[in-house]
Amino acid sequence: MNIHSGSRQILIHGMVLVMVGLVWGLAVPGTPHPRLALGAHIQFMTNGMLFIVLATALLALPHSVGLKSVRVMVVAAWLTWAMALSEVANSWWGTTQMLPIAASQAGASGGEHMQELIVSVAHIAAGLGLISAWALLLIGFVKPPAGAGST
Numbered sequence: 001m002n003i004h005s006g007s008r009q010i011l012i013h014g015m016v017l018v019m020v021g022l023v024w025g026l027a028v029p030g031t032p033h034p035r036l037a038l039g040a041h042i043q044f045m046t047n048g049m050l051f052i053v054l055a056t057a058l059l060a061l062p063h064s065v066g067l068k069s070v071r072v073m074v075v076a077a078w079l080t081w082a083m084a085l086s087e088v089a090n091s092w093w094g095t096t097q098m099l100p101i102a103a104s105q106a107g108a109s110g111g112e113h114m115q116e117l118i119v120s121v122a123h124i125a126a127g128l129g130l131i132s133a134w135a136l137l138l139i140g141f142v143k144p145p146a147g148a149g150s151t
Helices: 003-030 034-060 067-093 100-106 113-142
Strands: none
Touching: 003 034, 003 067, 034 067, 034 100, 034 113, 067 113
């Protein structure tokens, strides 16, 4: 993988996240906890757009983001999939520990221990991945690109 191919992978992840979010939106009313299903829809759409913006910046603007940073961003995209899919499952499970406000609004009563654990771990991992990816992107744009002279 190089920076360009990694950036394209991130772009594709973003586009597919948005597409899955659009399709998932059709299923929201048919789930036992539609409010939690709506949260999954919003996660797909929002995070998909975030990755599209991230990849577009990497592909179109001068930066000093390195290959290791791009790899972290690709991992963050995969972790985001796990988180969004855990929210899809949660629209049937009705877990309450990680998303207590949405769970309360949905009338969820809590899931099995393993279900709660899956949702919690997926959200924590994705959150840390997204924070890392955006921090590395910011650093790579604040730092002058290689070969840029001072003016």
